[in-house]
Amino acid sequence: MAHAALEAAKAKAKARGGPPGLRTGRLTGGGQNPRRRRWSGPGADARDPQPLGRLTSRLITDSGWSERLSSARVFGQWARLVGENVAEHAHPVSLKDGELTVQASSTAWAMQLRTLQRQLLAKIAAGVGNGVVKRMRIQGPTAPSWRKGPRHVPGRGPRDTYG
Template identity: 30%
Template sequence: MPDFSKDDQKMYSSLRRIKRRRINEIGSLLKEWYGEERSKSEIVSYFPKVVSVKEVLSKIVSNENYHEIELLGKIQKSWTELVGQEISSNSKPLSLKDGNLTIQAKNNAWLAELKTFYGRIIETKILSAFKNSKLKKIYFVSAGK
């Protein structure tokens, strides 16, 4: 078994038991329907097709939102460097969709600060750091919105 914590090992074991039980239940049902020999070949159609890592990665990379996901990750990673410690400890880049970046403020007071005083500065810093990005607009929201 892989090197997991005790809780993870318990969960992993439980999932394996459930999977075995499910396979046995499906197998029994198929034996009733098709008989012993044919049930062995029929069970394959009840489980997902094996997919290579290459296929999965190519689907992820070809996803139209991949570049936005990648850009959001870069912005999140460099957030403190971009905006400074004080702003970064009271806000975070939350999402990026259709070129619209949403930044979440810690509370309403910080939301007002970001919109009033820091909005243009943040926008300028992000746009200069990520020149080739297709950012259109930056929105500020309060936590929980």
Template identity: 35%
Template sequence: MSEDEQPKKTGIELAREALAQARADAAKRQSVPGQRRRNTRVTPRDPKRSRSDPQAFGATIKKLLADRGWEEKAAVGGVFGNWAGIVGPELAAHTSPGAFEGGELVVNCDSPAWAQQVRLLAGQLVKRLNQELGDNTVTRVKVVGPQTPRKPGQWRVR
């Protein structure tokens, strides 16, 4: 067997390597896999419920998003995934959401005519997006037309 040919690793060997890597990463972060972080927050407990009781999935995900500060990012991701449902199929056929940062949504259009149409609808689009995402999440819509270079003199009348 040459140096280039290494035997295939089994699932157990791969799992051991992954665990070793996770432990090394945890050591860098100064935490140990499997150990729970101490909860410093005081939360009222329902005497009828134990921490080991199953939790509702939706509520748990919402709590995780809130704890990590990912609520807005998750909502914006939902808008990107459901663009046609939010703006309608005709507008979605000619536009797509590009980026979202600091309350500004960039909308890419496939033609200058559609870019102008979206500019005219920007106020309504902001209202509709804020209905989906929550008040004042989107403050501005920036419309970007097609990025095709124009040849000099292409539209010049002689």
């Protein structure tokens, strides 16, 4: 019976193409890719541990998040980018297609921001990167709307209600 099992194993090895006396298993490295090395050696290798910053930057570029991340950086670092004094009186509202919409606290600050627009764009480009914000749209404060409902009477609206 043992002789028959040995003959069957030899026939199976011959069918695979290996010599009948060679054993393939964990000790001889059978089943592994022959191009793969067992040890990385003293040099740098792709399998070595990588710094977290390098891994996250690779993840960001592979996933296509770099544009969204840079636009989020404008909102998160607004006070540092434009300065505390400007950030106290203006805040970013939206960033679409390179156009940053900024809401000012008063009409005077909206006018001041329009005059400082080139300097603000240069500061933002230096802090976040070129091409993230290409132009700015500065809005003043919005006035309350007295138009309520679908029907209204044209005119100047209430004037002397603020006493």
